[in-house]
Amino acid sequence: MIRIRKMELEVVLIVLCVLVVITNMAVICMVVFIKELRTFTNYFVLSLAVSDVLVGGIMLPLNHPWVPSSEVTGHVIMITMLSGVGNICAVTWDRYVAVMEPFTYRTKLKRYYKKILIILWITAITCSLIPLAWKDEDTSIYHKVYYVMTILGFVILPYLAIIIGYVRIYARLRYHTAQLKSEGITRSKREGAQRASLEGKTVKVFVVVVVLFLLSWVPVIYMTMVDGVFQQPNLVPSLLQRFNLLVLAVSSLVNPLLYGFMKRDFNGQIKRCLCCLKTTPAVHALAMETTPVRACAENSAFN
Numbered sequence: 001m002i003r004i005r006k007m008e009l010e011v012v013l014i015v016l017c018v019l020v021v022i023t024n025m026a027v028i029c030m031v032v033f034i035k036e037l038r039t040f041t042n043y044f045v046l047s048l049a050v051s052d053v054l055v056g057g058i059m060l061p062l063n064h065p066w067v068p069s070s071e072v073t074g075h076v077i078m079i080t081m082l083s084g085v086g087n088i089c090a091v092t093w094d095r096y097v098a099v100m101e102p103f104t105y106r107t108k109l110k111r112y113y114k115k116i117l118i119i120l121w122i123t124a125i126t127c128s129l130i131p132l133a134w135k136d137e138d139t140s141i142y143h144k145v146y147y148v149m150t151i152l153g154f155v156i157l158p159y160l161a162i163i164i165g166y167v168r169i170y171a172r173l174r175y176h177t178a179q180l181k182s183e184g185i186t187r188s189k190r191e192g193a194q195r196a197s198l199e200g201k202t203v204k205v206f207v208v209v210v211v212l213f214l215l216s217w218v219p220v221i222y223m224t225m226v227d228g229v230f231q232q233p234n235l236v237p238s239l240l241q242r243f244n245l246l247v248l249a250v251s252s253l254v255n256p257l258l259y260g261f262m263k264r265d266f267n268g269q270i271k272r273c274l275c276c277l278k279t280t281p282a283v284h285a286l287a288m289e290t291t292p293v294r295a296c297a298e299n300s301a302f303n
Contacts, residue, residue, distance in 0.1 A: 009242055010065055016249035020056025023256040024049040027266075034269055040109040041094050041202065045259060047117055048087040048209075052252035054080045063245055071136050078128035081217055082154050086120030088210055089158050092165045095203050099169050099176075127154065144229045151221055162210060169203055205262045209255055216251035219244040 027049040031042045059080050062073045093116070098105050127150055134142045219240055227233045259266040 009246065013060065013064060013245055013249060016246065016253060017056045017060050020060075020249055020252045021053055023253060024052040024056065027256045027259060028053070030266065030269060037265055037269060039265070040106075040113050041091070041098075042265070043113055043117065044087060044090045044094055045263075047120070048084065048091065049256065051080055051083045051087055052255055054083070055248060055252045060245055060249055074131070074136065075128045077220065078150070079124050081220065082124035082127055082150075083121060084213055084217070085155055085158050086124060088206075088213055089162060090116050090120060091206050092162045092210070095206055096165050096169055099172050099203065123154075138228060139231070147224060147228045151225065155217075155221065159214060166203070166207055166210070173203070202263060205258055208258055208262075212251045212254055216244075216247045219247070 028046055031037045031046040031049075054076070059073075059076045061067060062070060062076060090113075094109065094113075097108055101108065130146060131143060134140045137143060223236050223241065223244070226235045260270050261267060
């Protein structure tokens, strides 16, 4: 019975990996090919989708029980985790500027968004390659210090900044809501409050993404610290290792679904595509019906 359950989990993980890659590639293609979706926020969404593709297409398969263990796995885990944190920081900053400084949002994002994306990916790749300096020896003191400093400096501190950022965003949104109810504010302040309030739903989407990301990576951080730093692998239950991969896969799969159902611009484009698919067969059938009529008319005219 246990073997069957283990086999079922492994098959489910394979299916989830495929779905993660397909759904996140769909997000990437939508941003790349649909002009209306090429916004500053969605460029960060695209970058986060690339991280999720790495999770579903490379990291999870490398950690699958059917795949032999490899030294590459640790580097891939670090790239996906750090790029994910970096992308969530970028999205948080984007929403922070949109709510706190609505009039200067476009100017500021246009100036910095490319630099932010380049820096976060260079940082993730560089940090993942640092252990090559001591040949990936897990028992090395350098390796232990590296783990602690990376998790502290590139995961815990950024997440504290993210939490503070969303707390301030929430407070500002409440302030703008109160402003809109007031009748004694100037036209410019009312316009700024309206712009910021429109970002409220998008903020909710990314709050869910942030929480899911944190919950899915906490077990990885725990296992890394216990096994890599304290050298106590017996403190990591085998069940945790197995289910952690499933949680990571589900988290990476949920992100594109959140964009599709909760983010207005993605939702609108998906509905538009579905409408086009529904109307295309009807148009084709109408064309088939009118063709013989047209042909008869042409023949009559010719005779």
